[in-house]
Amino acid sequence: MTQTADLPEQLAEIVEEFAAVPDQQKLELLLELSRELPELPAKYQENYTDSMEQVVECQSPLFxxxxxxxxxxxxxxxxxxxxxxxxxxxFASILQQGLSGLSYQEILNTPDDLHQRLGLGKAITPLRLRGMSAMLGRVKRNIREHLAK
Incomplete structure (x- = not known):
């Protein structure tokens, strides 16, 4: 059984969704979530590369x-x-749906092995899984930097 007790509720629900489907369907679920990533708010749409931070650890351009x-x-x-x-x-959609709107501490307390808990190891390359880990790490780092100001 997938461990979700230490996850925020909305993130735990996503992890449980992945746990409920066979390995061959996990990638389909990830693709479905990719279509749910919200459009950029208007203030970021123009010149988003200047107003957003690039997560360079990701293979694809992610801001x-x-x-x-x-x-x-x-x-x-x-x-x-x-x-x-x-x-x-x-991956971005999972983090956005699972963490957005939560308290700083809830986000900081999110386990770093989240990408492993999704059970995508057989469907996605280790490099892509590290990209998701890097996304979560960047979110946490930004919160820590914000709190230090």
Missing amino acids: LAMEYDDAAGTAELIFSAPAEAPTTRG
Whole structure:
């Protein structure tokens, strides 16, 4: 059984979805999630490469922006990934759906082995899995830097 007790509720639900399907269907689920990645908000659409940070560890061009609500202590995650990079978009969608709007601490407490808990090891190359790990690492680093200011 997949361990989800230490995950935020919305992220645990995604991990449980992956655990519920056979290995050969995990990639299909990831592709489905890639289509759910929200469009960029208007303020990022023009020159997003200048207003967003590139996650260079990803094989495909992936850009990240974070919006902080210090009064509530929450962060919104905004990703841009090309349609022709569906696995990258899928990973971004998982993080966006699973973490966006949560408290800084909930995001920082997200286990670093999230990419392994999705059970995608047989469907996706290790390099792509490291890309997802890098995305989560970048999100956490940005929160730590924001809190240090």
